[in-house]
Amino acid sequence: MQDKKPLGFIGKSVSGSWDSGTIAWNLCSRSTFGGSDEEVFKFAKDAFRSNVSIVVNCAGLLNEQTWKLCIQVNLIGSTIIARTAIEQFGKHNGGAGGCVILIGSVAGMSAAPHWPVYSASKHGVIGLTRGFGSPRQFKHHGIRFNCLSPAYVDTPMTKNKDAFLFKEDFTDSRELAKLALPPADVAAQIVKLTEDENQNGDVVVISTSRGVEKVEFPPMPLY
Numbered sequence: 012m013q014d015k016k017p018l019g020f021i022g023k024s025v026s027g028s029w030d031s032g033t034i035a036w037n038l039c040s041r042s043t044f045g046g047s048d049e050e051v052f053k054f055a056k057d058a059f060r061s062n063v064s065i066v067v068n069c070a071g072l073l074n075e076q077t078w079k080l081c082i083q084v085n086l087i088g089s090t091i092i093a094r095t096a097i098e099q100f101g102k103h104n105g106g107a108g109g110c111v112i113l114i115g116s117v118a119g120m121s122a123a124p125h126w127p128v129y130s131a132s133k134h135g136v137i138g139l140t141r142g143f144g145s146p147r148q149f150k151h152h153g154i155r156f157n158c159l160s161p162a163y164v165d166t167p168m169t170k171n172k173d174a175f176l177f178k179e180d181f182t183d184s185r186e187l188a189k190l191a192l193p194p195a196d197v198a199a200q201i202v203k204l205t206e207d208e209n210q211n212g213d214v215v216v217i218s219t220s221r222g223v224e225k226v227e228f229p230p231m232p233l234y
């Protein structure tokens with residue numbers, strides 16, 4: 012890889028003390044708030060210039076009341092980021108390849124009664140990662156795709172009860188905060204994923220109770 016320094020992290024909470032980039036944020040905002048594919052690609056072309064090879068899409072929204080926006084930010088935003096990265100630094104286009112990290116969630120692999128649409132959008136993020144990160148795709152564009160799927164992280168997202176269904180079920184968020192991951196642990200794992208050339212198409216779960224685990228998916232029958 013030409014340049015291993017991440018361009019930046021999207022999302023104030025996870026960005027923490029890391030350099031906070033604006034390009035991917037802009038890409039996601041444009042893609043979710045009305046920009047056409049052409050505009051998004053033009054923006055990326057102007058902004059990325061030469062040697063960007065790492066993109067982390069952390070932008071996310073959990074709101075079952077504004078569920079269409081939730082799908083737009085989480086799934087359509089991730090799709091635009093993935094496709095733009097392939098277009099901009101894919102080897103098939105004369106680029107150097109690189110890596111894309113998408114932020115999923117454990118809710119992307121489990122039933123989630125309090126946020127089913129959010130959960131569906133994160134299932135989609137995992138599908139994107141595995142598809143774009145498949146060996147056939149990698150042979151084409153030379154970009155590694157991985158998905159980091161955290162369990163609870165102590166951020167503003169976990170405190171907005173108005174966003175969830177069945178508010179009466181929720182316990183005091185100060186109790187959850189004691190068990191939740193610190194954002195810095197998530198950020199550190201993101202950096203590891205950018206560095207490990209052997210990881211591609213992987214979904215990695217990080218949680219307070221079990222640490223870091225790569226998810227093993229069963230092989231699927233085709234017929």
Ligand SMILES: NC(=O)C1=CN([C@@H]2O[C@H](COP(=O)(O)OP(=O)(O)OC[C@H]3O[C@@H](n4cnc5c(N)ncnc54)[C@H](O)[C@@H]3O)[C@@H](O)[C@H]2O)C=CC1
Binds near residue numbers: 025039040114116161
């Ligand atoms: N907090 C948690 O327990 C967990 C969070 N996640 C994921 O981690 C990521 C970060 O979430 P948190 O920091 O927890 O939430 P947060 O609500 O604190 O931060 C989300 C960030 O996304 C940004 N964002 C939202 N829509 C955007 C758009 N259209 N364009 C650009 N930026 C946009 C917001 O400005 C905000 O900075 C999200 O993808 C979330 O789904 C995953 C698992 C657990």
Ligand SMILES: CCCCCC(=O)/C=C/C=C\C=C\C=C\[C@@H](O)[C@@H](O)CCCC(=O)O
Binds near residue numbers: 073168182
């Ligand atoms: C088990 C799914 C974890 C999903 C993590 C995620 O991506 C986003 C979480 C966002 C908000 C979490 C809010 C937590 C609220 C607490 O008050 C807690 O009591 C909720 C427990 C309900 C549950 O189904 O886990």
